[in-house]
Amino acid sequence: MTDDVLLVHGGTPISGEIRVRGAKNLVPKAMVAALLGSAPSRLRNVPDIRDVRVVRGLLQLHGVTVHSGEEPGELVMDPSRVERANVADIDAHAGSSRIPILLCGPLLHRLGHAFIPGLGGCDIGGRPVDFHFDVLRKFGATIEKRADGQYLEAPQRLRGCKIRLPYPSVGSTEQVLLTAVLAEGVTELSNAAVEPEIEDLICVLQKMGAIISLDTDRTIRVTGVDRLNGYTHRALPDRLEAASWASAALATGGSVYVRGADQRSMVTFLNTYRKVGGEFEVDDDGIRFWHPGGPLKAIALETDVHPGFQTDWQQPLVVALTQASGLSIVHETVYESRLGFTEALNKMGGHIQLYRECLGGTPCRFGQRNFLHSAVVSGPTKLEAADLVIPDLRGGFSYLIAALAAQGTSRVHGIDLINRGYENFMDKLESLGARVERPNGS
Ligand code: EPU
Numbered sequence: 445m446t447d448d449v450l451l452v453h454g455g456t457p458i459s460g461e462i463r464v465r466g467a468k469n470l471v472p473k474a475m476v477a478a479l480l481g482s483a484p485s486r487l488r489n490v491p492d493i494r495d496v497r498v499v500r501g502l503l504q505l506h507g508v509t510v511h512s513g514e515e516p517g518e519l520v521m522d523p524s525r526v527e528r529a530n531v532a533d534i535d536a537h538a539g540s541s542r543i544p545i546l547l548c549g550p551l552l553h554r555l556g557h558a559f560i561p562g563l564g565g566c567d568i569g570g571r572p573v574d575f576h577f578d579v580l581r582k583f584g585a586t587i588e589k590r591a592d593g594q595y596l597e598a599p600q601r602l603r604g605c606k607i608r609l610p611y612p613s614v615g616s617t618e619q620v621l622l623t624a625v626l627a628e629g630v631t632e633l634s635n636a637a638v639e640p641e642i643e644d645l646i647c648v649l650q651k652m653g654a655i656i657s658l659d660t661d662r663t664i665r666v667t668g669v670d671r672l673n674g675y676t677h678r679a680l681p682d683r684l685e686a687a688s689w690a691s692a693a694l695a696t697g698g699s700v701y702v703r704g705a706d707q708r709s710m711v712t713f714l715n716t717y718r719k720v721g722g723e724f725e726v727d728d729d730g731i732r733f734w735h736p737g738g739p740l741k742a743i744a745l746e747t748d749v750h751p752g753f754q755t756d757w758q759q760p761l762v763v764a765l766t767q768a769s770g771l772s773i774v775h776e777t778v779y780e781s782r783l784g785f786t787e788a789l790n791k792m793g794g795h796i797q798l799y800r801e802c803l804g805g806t807p808c809r810f811g812q813r814n815f816l817h818s819a820v821v822s823g824p825t826k827l828e829a830a831d832l833v834i835p836d837l838r839g840g841f842s843y844l845i846a847a848l849a850a851q852g853t854s855r856v857h858g859i860d861l862i863n864r865g866y867e868n869f870m871d872k873l874e875s876l877g878a879r880v881e882r883p884n885g886s
Contacts, residue, residue: 450856450870452847453879454829457698457735462872464686464704465491465517466679468865470641472499472543473618474648474679478521479508479550480626481652483674488518490679491867498541505529505537506551526554535561535592541864545576546615549623552585552598561593575609575616582607583623583631604629604668611809612637612662612749621645624666625654633664639750640709644680651675683709684756685866688841690733691760692876694722695767695849699734700876707731712753716761719743720768742770742823746804747778759785759842763849765821766794772821775804780815785839792830792850795822826851834858837865844869848878855883 466489476499478485490496500510500519507527513520538544538561551558577587577594583602588595604627609616617637624631636642638658646656646664652675655667686705693700694717707714707726714724717733721740725732742765747755755778765772766789776782786796796819802811803818810817829852834840840862847854862869873880 447882448858448860449883450844450859451881451883452844452854452856454827454848454850454852454854456848456877456879457696458692458700458848458873458876458878459698460876461701461703462689462875464682464702465489465867467641467644467682467684468493468495469614469639469684470644471496471679473546473622473641473645474677475499475503475519475521476543476546476550476622477645477648477652478674479503479506479523479526479547479554480622480672481523481674482671483524484520484522485652485674486513486518486520486676488513488515488676488678489681490517490519491682493867494864495541495543498538499543501537502534502544502547505533506547523554528555528557529559531559531592534559542571542615545573546618546622548576548580548585548596549583549602549619552580552596552602552623553626556598558596559593560596575611575613576619579607579616579619580623583627602627604631604666606632607634609633609635611635614639614642617642617664618645621649621656621664621666624668625649625652625656625672626670627668629668631666631668633666634662636662636664637749638662639754640680640683648675648677651677680709681706683713684754684838686710686731687713687757688760688838688866690717690722690724690731691764692845692848693733694720694735694740694764695845697735698876699732701730701732703730705731712751713757716743716745716753720761720764722764739824740764740768742768742772742821744773744804746775746806749778755779755782756838758782759838760845762786762796762819762821763789763842763845765823766796766827767824767849768821769824770822772823773803774819774821775802775806775808776817777804777806777808777810780810780813780817783816783819785835785842786819788830788832788843789827789846792827792846794825794827796820828852829854831855832857834861837861841866844873
């Protein structure tokens, strides 16, 4: 389908200014939190991306009225008439997203039951949901698997409990938060994820009246309350999108001012950026990222849970590493299959070798399990245009970066996937001087 293809004429540095809005990995969850309130909630800085549209639709299917607020990017959600949704409608609407699983706790509280269809999301590993269901069972939910999905019931009010996550999973931590706030008694969650988006979700819930404490040892304690209010909240900026544009500036030898980028949530990325040889300057409204000229430096990089180097920063930065002098080592410890996208970079002239061993300093869960989860990137290499098929959200953006950095015209297929998490990326590319076009000229 030509609609889903982009021609990228590479070899020109991108330069200019773009703006990031609320974080893709917070906004949909804050929208789910609105279901827990007894009054309307107002969320600001909401980007126009597919994941937001999916959750908006799911909320509406469950009787929540959702409309735009006074300022651009503001959503007002009124949950006063939450009702059961039609299973087929949920399925049809949600198939492309993993967010529906986070509706479980709020729907169990509001209605006593919930339905979860087969889940989508990016193909970057098995993406199991076992932690989520284990957690929900601990709160007292029953779960029945049927052909079309999972049916959950809360025979009585859910009860607080002690939970230790096998891994600090972001989604499972959110599942616990969204369920524990209205559960009876205290919930203690150890080995929790503490990503900035989770802290922001805690802020949302606290505004609603929840009692949540976060200790330095990854323990979260929630004292359940009987009732929550609505909230008014401005979503934290998208640090993952900001880093994607920063990597694009570096890989193409350009300069991008990312309005809205927030230093506090990007400290680890910024350190790494500087080690590679990228320059940045922080001001009150954003961060300017640029390639200062001269060779970039190879680095050793290990992805990890926060405050480590976020896995979603990895793929875009790897494209820039193909331009660095020497051998860079990348150890992906969060998703077992997040390096498959490098095959296409090799097709374009990159030299990236994958390994099953843990090449970083820390042995990870994937070392003994036959996953190609470490990479050695040797550079600098000249990238040449190619035909590319987008594999997942961040990998897809990385292909755009590679095509922009390459000599010649690349055809990038499947670009619609990028709309899941990058607001108006076509307009942004054009405003940065990228030479991109739809093959039919539309
Ligand atoms: N895991 C399990 N069982 C579970 C849940 C997770 O084994 O029940 C494993 C996963 O397979 C993975 C690890 O735990 O190996 C971490 O997964 P996590 O639960 O933290 O990821 P997630 O909540 O599904 C969110 C983001 C991802 C981001 C990760 C890590 C959203 C919608 N997605 O996923 O974002 O990479 O946290 O920070 O918030 C993206 O933006 O492109 C993206 C994939």
